[in-house]
Amino acid sequence: MLHRLRGLGMTARVFEAGADVGGTWYWNRYPGARCDIESMQYSFSFSEELQQEWEWTERFAPQPEILRYANHVADRFGLRSDIAFNTRVTGAAFDKARWTVRTDRGDAVSARFCIMATGCLSTGRLPEIEGIDRFAGRAYHTGAWPHEGVDFTGQRVGVIGTGSSAIQSIPVIAQQAAQLFVFQRTPNFSVPARNAPLTPDHGSPNTPSAAAGRPRCGRASSTISAKPRRLRSRPRRASASTPRAGRRAGSTSLAPTPILLTSKEANDTAAEFVRGRIRSIVRDPVTAALLAPTSHSIGTKRICVDTGYFETFNRENVTLVDLQAAPIEAITPDGLRTRDAEYALDALVFATGFDAMTGSLLRMDITGSGGRTLADKWAAGLRTYLGLMTAGFPNLFTITGPGSPSVLSNMIVSIEQHVDWIADCLAYLRSHGIAEIEASSAAEDAWVEHVNAAAELTLYPQANSWYLGANIPGKPRVFMPYIGGVGVYRETCEDVAARGYAGFDLTLRPRLRERSAAE
Numbered sequence: 001m002l003h004r005l006r007g008l009g010m011t012a013r014v015f016e017a018g019a020d021v022g023g024t025w026y027w028n029r030y031p032g033a034r035c036d037i038e039s040m041q042y043s044f045s046f047s048e049e050l051q052q053e054w055e056w057t058e059r060f061a062p063q064p065e066i067l068r069y070a071n072h073v074a075d076r077f078g079l080r081s082d083i084a085f086n087t088r089v090t091g092a093a094f095d096k097a098r099w100t101v102r103t104d105r106g107d108a109v110s111a112r113f114c115i116m117a118t119g120c121l122s123t124g125r126l127p128e129i130e131g132i133d134r135f136a137g138r139a140y141h142t143g144a145w146p147h148e149g150v151d152f153t154g155q156r157v158g159v160i161g162t163g164s165s166a167i168q169s170i171p172v173i174a175q176q177a178a179q180l181f182v183f184q185r186t187p188n189f190s191v192p193a194r195n196a197p198l199t200p201d202h203g204s205p206n207t208p209s210a211a212a213g214r215p216r217c218g219r220a221s222s223t224i225s226a227k228p229r230r231l232r233s234r235p236r237r238a239s240a241s242t243p244r245a246g247r248r249a250g251s252t253s254l255a256p257t258p259i260l261l262t263s264k265e266a267n268d269t270a271a272e273f274v275r276g277r278i279r280s281i282v283r284d285p286v287t288a289a290l291l292a293p294t295s296h297s298i299g300t301k302r303i304c305v306d307t308g309y310f311e312t313f314n315r316e317n318v319t320l321v322d323l324q325a326a327p328i329e330a331i332t333p334d335g336l337r338t339r340d341a342e343y344a345l346d347a348l349v350f351a352t353g354f355d356a357m358t359g360s361l362l363r364m365d366i367t368g369s370g371g372r373t374l375a376d377k378w379a380a381g382l383r384t385y386l387g388l389m390t391a392g393f394p395n396l397f398t399i400t401g402p403g404s405p406s407v408l409s410n411m412i413v414s415i416e417q418h419v420d421w422i423a424d425c426l427a428y429l430r431s432h433g434i435a436e437i438e439a440s441s442a443a444e445d446a447w448v449e450h451v452n453a454a455a456e457l458t459l460y461p462q463a464n465s466w467y468l469g470a471n472i473p474g475k476p477r478v479f480m481p482y483i484g485g486v487g488v489y490r491e492t493c494e495d496v497a498a499r500g501y502a503g504f505d506l507t508l509r510p511r512l513r514e515r516s517a518a519e
């Protein structure tokens with residue numbers, strides 16, 4: 001976004017809470033962290049030179065390599081000079097056609113436009129467990145991992161949670177720890193990554209197949225894969241071929257086909273196939289049964305991509321603790337107590353997720369026109385137009401905001417799409433003498449209704465997922481990402497822009513307003 005704004009000749013200041021660039025890949029340094037989208041697709045396409053010079057070394061890039069990529073991009077385009085690091089934005093208020101952005105360093109910066117690039121999974125969440133502050137050992141959250149790394153050698157380690165972060169870190173921690181206890185409340189579906197090294201000839205995002213794939217990614221109907229598909233309103237018959245999806249490796253399996261999302265019968269077939277794979281890997285039948293998800297349909301929570309996760313439970317030093325049978329009662333100075341047992345621990349890892357999509361926005365004190373706060377506006381559930389703006393908050397944009405495909409898509413591709421749309425919009429406002437742009441309430445209402453209707457066509461709302469805010473006590477239950485498909489979504493955004501930003505209220509600059517009134 002900074003690069004595009006500079007290209008438009010605009011001045012911009014970026015505020016970043018971290019000490020360096022990278023976002024998710026700066027904070028999530030837990031052992032085993034790697035992308036669950038193929039590296040070749042997880043690359044920027046805005047610069048031909050950048051694509052020429054970068055080479056990925058693995059099919060699914062590990063966190064340190066993606067962080068190096070982010071640093072390379074920042075250096076390559078000289079971005080750091082306009083970024084204030086170690087600076088957390090505490091609030092932003094709109095008054096007299098300008099935003100004032102305040103930071104924890106005492107800045108109060110005035111700007112015409114404010115763009116939130118705060119990410120979808122950037123506010124970590126610790127569970128409310130009695131005694132959580134009294135643990136005498138070392139405690140870590142996967143989303144705020146120490147930069148120097150953690151050596152678990154010889155330690156008794158507990159991991160709370162079995163989502164994507166846990167599923168990636170558990171196999172690595174198990175190799176170090178003397179004893180590993182995995183505290184599982186809900187099992188998750190996971191498929192093997194089948195990660196592999198990429199040869200120099202095949203590791204460049206510029207290879208014809210990778211370069212060709214990314215635009216397709218951005219136009220696909222569903223989510224991550226490039227193959228165009230459309231959501232159907234009527235489910236088709238379950239297909240004997242469905243389990244084949246489960247045999248494919250990694251990210252292609254991450255994008256559930258529409259039939260899996262709309263037909264319970266087809267979904268059950270695929271889910272049972274994956275459960276069968278778990279039973280075939282895990283030797284102890286009781287542990288295998290506990291690891292096999294039955295409480296949600298496959299794909300309605302993010303499907304995890306793992307390297308040796310289920311195999312890890314065959315190790316002598318790993319114990320699965322079923323919290324459904326015996327919930328956690330307290331964390332004690334010496335470890336953790338469930339209803340049935342005490343576990344002595346030296347270290348505790350919270351792989352307990354994030355206040356997704358709205359958490360980082362609502363953590364700031366954002367006040368729109370008329371003094372209304374975003375927290376107040378979204379108290380009963382978030383409302384946006386296209387996930388790009390929200391009524392009552394003029395000139396405030398959100399990159400991959402709630403109500404856009406965001407977390408259901410390849411984030412790099414969706415970030416680029418939003419950056420381009422916002423940059424084009426700002427250029428349009430400038431060339432047309434427009435001072436303010438704001439989502440109209442009518443367009444927002446229609447979009448919110450459409451986002452909800454699309455979700456209701458699928459099995460998604462039936463799962464207690466973070467997509468719905470179900471992991472945060474008291475958070476309104478609203479399906480936050482747009483499930484209608486990235487291709488349909490992109491066309492909608494393009495169409496809105498082509499029609500002079502239909503659904504947005506545009507206010508001319510005062511002098512132009514007077515001139516146009518006189519005419």
Ligand code: NAP
Binds near residue numbers: 184
């Ligand atoms: P998550 O999917 O929200 O998982 C959190 C886990 O913590 C769940 O198993 C949850 O159990 C458990 N938990 C929460 N509170 C608990 C409590 N009080 N007691 C016991 N267990 C508790 O979080 P995540 O694993 O960090 O992943 C979040 C998202 O980040 C993913 O879905 C994915 O989109 C993204 N991610 C991507 C990658 C990648 O690209 N490779 C890696 C990591 C994460 P319940 O299900 O029972 O609530």
